[in-house]
Structure formats: C-alpha cells, structure tokens
Amino acid sequence: MSAGNPVSESKPLLAVSNLTLKIGASGKTVVNDVGFSVSPGEIVGIVGESGSGKTLAARAIMGFVPPAVKLVSGSILFDGDEITTMAPKRLRAVRGSKVGMVFQEPMTSLNPSMMIGRQLEEGLALHRDLNAAGRRALILDMLRRVGLSDPEGALHAFPHQFSGGMRQRIMLASVMLLKPALLLADEPTTALDAVVQRDVMELMVDLTKENGTAVLLISHDLGMVARYCSRIVVMSQGDVVEQGAADDILARPQHPYTRKLLAAMPLRGLARELPQAKTPIVAVRDLVVDYPGRQRFFRKSAPKRALHGISLEVRPGEVVAVVGGSGSGKTTLGQSIAGLVKSSGGEILFNGKPIFKSETAYWDYRLNCQMVFQDPYSSLDPRMSIGELVTEPLRLVPGMRAAEKKARVAEVLAEVGLGNGFAERFPHELSGGQRQRVAIARAVVRRPSFVIADEPVSALDVTVRAQVLELFAELQRKHGFSCLFISHDLGVVEQVADRVVVMQEGRIVEEGSRDQIFDDPKHAYTRKLLSAVPGLESSGDGGVRLFWRLGEPDTVQPKSG
C-alpha cells in the first residue's frame, strides 16, 4: 500500500477538534484540546503509551464517555453531524451502521452466552431492512470472507469454542457486516499471538479497503501503525504532540516525545565477541516435561507432554533468547530450568555438574540461578517493602552478616536506579517500570551467574521497556551473568540476544547466532515468525525506516489462528 499520501482534499469523514475530557471527581484532564481528522477510506493511526488518552479520545467518537469522565469542550463532527450533542436515538442509529468498533481483548468482546449467529444478526436486524434468509446469507458470506472454515457450524457455536485469533476474525465480521464508513480499532491485534497478528491485521485492511471504510487505528505499536497508516497522530499525557504523514513522522520526527518513542524502538546492535569457555554455565540435556492429566472421577486424563527432550547450552556471559508463539513451550522450559516445574526426564548441569545428583550441586545452582518474571504486578509480594523484597534472597547466603546485606541491598538498589528512599516504599506505590527494576534488583542481589528472564518487558510501555532493557544489558555487562531470555517479541530479542533458540510445540526447531536466525532463517516456522512483524532500522538523524523481514509478504492466506 502507498503510505504517506497527503491529506485528501475531500471533506473529512471525521473531524475532532478541541476535545477536552476531565475526570469528574478529581478534575484531572485526561484528554486535552485534541484535534484530528479522518478522510473517507483513509487509515489513520493514534499512537501513544498508557495514560496518553488515546482510547478515551477514540471512544468519545462513538459517544462512549464513561460516567466518571466529563466532556468539557470540543466538537466531534462525523459526516457533518455533531456527535457530542446528538440525541441518544440518533446516536444509536449511527453506531454500528456508520461507525464500527473492534476491541483489544477477543476473549471478552463477544457475549459468551449468545450464539455467534445471533450476535452477528443483531446489528443487521437493527439497521438493515432484510428478512431472516437475507441476513443469514450475508452473515455466512462474511464469515467465509474472514476465513472461518465452517461458517454454518459457527452460527450455532459459542465464542468460547474459538481461539483468540478466530474470535477477532468473528469480531471483524460482526462489524464489517454493516459496511460502516468508519472503523475504530483499539489495539485490535495486541492480545493475539505474534504469528496471527499480521494475518488479522491484513484481513482488517483488506476488508475495509473493499468496502471503502476509513479506519482509526489506536495502538501503542509504532511499527504496526507506521506499516498500515497513511497518517499518524502521536499522543502523550492527553495531548496530541505531533501529527502528520506516516513517512514524515518516521523519517523526520519533530517533537521530543516522538523522537523518544522512535528511539525506544528496539534496534540490532553489533554482535558481541564472547570469551570461549570450555564448560557451559548451564547445560540442559533431553529435558522432558509432562503436565499430569486432570483428575477426573475415576480416571486421570492422559498427561500432556509440554517439552519433548530439549537440549541447550548457555555459555558464561552469554544471552540466549528463546522465542516462539504461545503454546511453544518456551515458558515451561524456563520454569523447568528454574526448578518451578518438575521434569520427567533429562538432566540439568550447572558448571558441568548434574544438579539432581548431589545436594551440594543443587544448592550451588539454587543460589546461582535467579529469575525475573513477566508481570511486575504479581511478582512482588504486596505486603513487603522494596528493601525487604530485595533483602530476602540474601537470607540463604551462608555467612553473610546483617551489615553486609544492608550494604549490598543499598548498592543494588542504586544500580537499578532506585537509590534514594525507595527501600521503605511498597510495590503499589511504584510504577510498572519501577517494579520491574525491583524485580531485577531482587534477581541480581545475590550476584548469580545465571538469570532466567521470562518475558521481562512485555508488560511495559514502549519507552519504559527501552529503559529497562538498557538497565538489564548494563547489569549483564557489569556482572557478567549468563541469561536465558524468553520472549515472543522478536524486536526485543534482536536487540538483546547473542544466540537465539526457536521453539514450536515443545521442540526446538532451529537455533543459531542472532544474525544467522534473523538474516538467514532455515526453518519454516522461524520464517513465519519473522515475517509476522515489521522491523525498524535507524535512518540516522533520529528517524527510523520500516521494513519487512524476509521481504514483502506473500498474499495472506486466512487460516485458523
């Protein structure tokens, strides 16, 4: 598609101007004097991090201002009509038939107790003058179009019988049935597995193009927005800081925040030379993990094998990334190496010694292997202060005196940038990024030689993610621990990893150096992963350039996700 068209001269379909929203109780301004427009058939992106007000601004277009939020001023003109003052009945006539909406979370955006057919029919019955047979034909047609293999069966199925990717396709079908003039898509692929993200996104673009529907795409993912949108609106803390043609924004960002956002995009660094050591720090041999079957009444259901004999090595100072889609077993692998999940076969060697064979080897490993978890809201005990949390791992260090512990904790907290006064605070008083810094401090306070990081930045905002990754890399260089870095995010992996292991369905399908995997992938699954998300590279002078790894995609085949 041709990104970067100048704003079309025709009358805009949607014109938002001076929109200001405040929280009623606190008077806090959440959307501040925002203005942007969307022309017929155009795809416009709103990019921002959490708290930027992008979702509120978008929902206001449909008249969905939450009761706690007050519309202070501004106008939203849709097709020449003012939305903010429209009578409820007329507003309802616009909703669905002229403006459609797709949500982030496919698990909660369809009614769980209503059959798909009926949910799709509702809008048609309301806005179109069709008989039941006509509606049915349209629905079947659309379900086929979005790639459902059995549209007839889907009519009488419930949402829980479909995967997330499929539900998002059904959601698209539901909205596009009415051929609205404008589609609001709020993070439509964020909750989906990487491999299906692109398919769903391309489907959305194709469908809207076919019907001449304009799209307002709301996302935190600058790469994706840049890929599909002709114009971009950048929002931060309720303000529109910059807007313009996608290519211009990427190549010549003007506002400091846009530059910061672009600078936060992960980029590949130079390959590192690591000292060659004889024994790997951690070696895993033929690791098998079975999840026991669920206990039913009189019998147990068959156990499910999550890992089919995994072998891998992590050398001193090396960062090995494990990538794969959901269900690939990458998280199970990390948990099993950390000792959180019992393995049913294979062995783990630490410094060449098998850890299951002797108590001393086990404890040596236990004290030297630490872990950073994904969710900083659940990984810190809410009833302990930051100081207590970071001190706790030192409890089992033999022969360490209280004063030494105190000094070490202070040192580590300073290292992660939480030096002054954070020790007395509690997790709920900290932001997500700060919490993840605490989690990292807790993992490195014992000076481990091996750290497992399970999606350590995937719950964080883009700019915070960049800072935390930076911190992690710095600590890794300083203390030289080896790391198993588990992630679904190829951009992040490309930035941090020395070596990459690709997993699918509990098996390693490919492994190699980062450059090998990213530049010359061999296995089909690796290629599929790489082609699913666009990459970014620096174009110098603060701008970036967007590219598809492995070239432009083949025509997208809708398939079950």
Add this chain to the structure above:
Amino acid sequence: MLRFALTRIVMAIPTLLIVAVSVFVLIRLIPGDPASLMLGDLATPASIADLRARLGLDQSLPTQFGIWFSHLLKGDLGISINSQEPILPLILSRFWVSAQIVLVAVFFASLVAVPAGVIAAWRQDTTLDLGLVGAATLLLSIPTFWLGLLLLLFFGLKLEWLPVVGYVSIGDDPWRGIIYLIMPILTLFLHEIGVILRMARASTLEVLRLDYITHARAKGLSEGAVLWRHAFKNAFGPTWTLIGLVLGNLLGGIAVVETVFTIPGLGRLLVDSIFARDYPVIQGCMLFVAFCYVLVNLVIDLCYPIFDPRVTAQ
C-alpha cells in the same frame, strides 16, 4: 452436556454419604441414653436393656450404622420416640408447609429483586442506585423474627387485617390457608429481596464493565436490549446460584419465622424435637434438610449452562 450433567450428579454422591455419616455420628455424640429417655420414669434396668436390644443400641457402632443406613436407603428414617409415628411421613407433611412458604417467598423476591438489582447496577452511583442498595441493605439487616413480629404487630394487632397466629392447610380450606400464610411469606419475601438485590447488582456490575457490553452498544442497540439480552443473561449466573443457597438456608433457618407465626413446619418440628430429645426425629430432620440442600444445589448447577454455556466445556 450429558457428560456435564452426569459428572455433577455423580459428584453429589460422596457429599450425601458424608452427610449421612456426619449426622449419624453427631446424634451418637449426644449425651444420655435414648432408651432410658424413652422409657422415662418407668425405666428399670431390665426394661432399658430390653429396649436397647430392640433399638439395636447394644450392637457395635459400625453395625448400627449399617442397619440404620440400609433402612435409610429404603426411605425408613425410624420412629419418633415421642409420638411413635414413622418419621419420614411426619417430616414430609411438615416439609410441605415450610416449602410452600419458602418457595413462594423466594420466587416473588427474585421477581422483584433481580430486575431491581440490574437497574441499580445500570444506574450505578445515581440516587436511584443508592436508594435501592440502601433499602436492600436495610431489609437484609432486619432479622426475620423481628420483621415477623413487626408485621404481626402492625397488620395483625393494630390494623386487624390478618389473623395473628395459626395455620390452616390450604388443602382443607384454600382461602383461609392463604390468609394465614400471607404474613410469613411477606416476612421472608422482604428479607430475601435485600439478599438477592445486592447480589444481582454486584454481578451485573461485573458484567457491565466488559467489552461485549460496549460492543453491543457499538452496534447501536438500545439500552434495554443491551441490558436484557447481553448483560442480564451473563450476570444472572451468580444470582441463580445464590437463590439455590437461599432456598437451602431458609429450610434450615425457617424455624424462627414458624415460631413467630406458630406454624407447624419443618423448622418447628426440629426445634421441638431438640427440646424433647427425640433423637430419631432430630436425625431425620437434619438429614432431610441437608439432602434437600444438596439436591437444590444440584438442580441449580444443572441449570447453570443456560446462563453460561462455558461451564459444560471444562
């Protein structure tokens, strides 16, 4: 679906077994010898020993349980010490009296409280919501025996609209039967409105936050359609479960209301038997109510997929 139903039914069996054992053990723990109690002042050591043998009390506990349990399976709960009547028919006749009060009260309370709760949630934090929740909390806080006394004082003694105490079987005289039941039913009705309304509101609030409600609104559906078709059905599950618990709890707790209005129901039978130390009847009542409770909850569970098709797919 069939599997789901069978699983639920089979799962209730161990519970019922343990319930039976617990009741049996509990009754054996009561201090005092049933035989000497039954014979009263006329007891002689010989007659006590004779009666003990007839009641099977001289056997070992497991044997006693075996005999008792095999009778239980045949529906034989034994004979009342005081009235010498067989217990099951006695319980059933009393149960009918209590059940009609409880069922009617809970049915009408649900009919009023569920829509009111949904509307309160829909209008969260408005005056209407605060009023409804406030009223519900107030009703919930008034114990049924006092509410009953107040109704009795007001409608019975002051206004003299309704008879103060007593009971006439509806079978004997439908009109008078109903008249006598109005106040006890009204008492439970008012109390349970409070309980059910709060639950209906809470679970509707949970559902109203979800994306599919916004999706329904985004289709252009009217608020009525959003509430009824999308919110209500998904929100009703927890309330439905609560109604089951309420039914069971009322069967256990109805004694106080029956005492206020002197109605010969199941609760009163149990309390009178405790006073009279009529152990077989205590035992029978406890078993019967617990079984009803398990049964009601089973039926509630089996209906649950209507509101949430996901439960059959575990």
Add this chain to the structure above:
Amino acid sequence: MRLPAFNALIGGGLIGGLLIAAGTGALWTPYDPLKLSFREKLAAPSAAHWLGTDEFGRDVLSRLMAGAATSVWISLLTVALAVIFGTLIGLFSGYVRGWVDRVIMAFNDALLAFPGILLALGLLAVVGANKYGIIVALGIAYTPSVARIVRGTVLSLREKEFIAASRVMGNSEAFTMARHILPNCIAPLTVLATSMFGYVLLAESSLSFLGLGVPPPAPTWGNMLAGARPYIGQAMWLGIFPGLCISLTLLGINLLGDAVRDRLDPRMRGMR
C-alpha cells in the same frame, strides 16, 4: 461524600456504639438486669425506665446493655474460634494439596451442605444450650466456610509470580507459607471476619429466640424478643427495642463490611 466513606462512617458509628454499650453493659447497668419488680411490670418508657420494663418489671435498657455484652462476647469468641481453626485447616489443605486436600475438602464441603444454622442446631443438641455451648456449636458450624475461603486464597496465591520467586530464591515451602502466603490471607480474612460477626450475632439471636441459646433469666436480645412475644400487643416497646438493637447492629456490620471490602478487596465488592 463518596459512598465507601459514608458506609464506613455510619457502619463504624453503629458498631462503635454497640461496643461502647456492650463494654459498659459488662461493667455497669442503670438497674440490675435480673432484679424483679412486679409493681413496675410492663411499665411504658419513662424518666425512670427510659425504655420501659418487661413482664417481670425488669428494666429493659439494663437488660439490653447486659444482652449486648453477652452477644458481643459470644460473637467475638465464635468468630475467633472459627477463624483460627478454619485458617489452620485451609492453610494445611492448600499446603499439602493432593489427595489429603481432596479428602479434607470433601468433608468440609459435606459440612457446608448443612445450611447455616442447621448444623449449629444439631451441635447444640450435643454440647448443650448454654453460653459456651453456643460458642462451640456456632464456632464449629462456621469453621468450614473459613477453611474453604482460606484454601481458595492459598491456591490462588500459589499461582502468583511472587510465590514462584520465593521458590526460585531457594526458600522452603514452609517459609514461603509463613512469609508470603499467610500475610496475604489477612485481607480476605478481615473481610470474612467482619461479615461473619454479623452472621454469628444473628445466629445467636435466632437460637436465643428459639429458646436454644443462653438460658433465661440471663438477658440476650433474642430471648428478650421471645419473652416479649405474648405481651407485644399491650407493651409494644418490649418487641421494638431488642429487635431494633439487632437490626442496627447488623446494619452497621453490613455497611462496615461493604467499606472494608471496598478497601481491601475491590473484586469482592457487593458480594455477600
């Protein structure tokens, strides 16, 4: 004013008033709550007897205060008993898991199959209807629900990443239990204990009303209502004041419970 603040204020006020009345009632009452005075029987509220007298001429206010002391004392002890034993059972069951957990929970659920007050009635027949009998009976009757909630909390906490973090540190299961799981059970236990105080007080009043509670002449709100029933037509105050005390206490507990829930556990908001 925001609703939770309003709830906390009214609820706290009512319960504060109850505690003051109970504390005072335990030490001092205007008249001897047991002293008979047939000359003054069924006297309407007056300057001498603010809330009137009962059928034996006993001062209603004094009896209400003494009854408050008894009820609060019984309820507190019962809640403490149920919370302590329930927590121990729930922690143990959630800790060992496996078949031991299944057996414990099967028994627990079977006990929960006796609706509310029924189990207490049966237990009362065993332990005898007196002050301590009620505490034991109600304590046992309410233990299973505590055990169930604590076990549920333990199991859901086990899924949290901070528990995994504790294990990765090398902490033993027992240490993790004491340092991370138990402290995080306190919030749900507080919510539960608050509302349970209400259930227990209501159950105690109901039992007393049925004549199976604290035996007369010692006053409780429940047995005062039971005693008032025959005289309610001629001495309305006898039927009004004890019931009003129970209702206001329960209202206070319900409001306070809502406030505590909102504060400690927003997810449980509005549940019973």
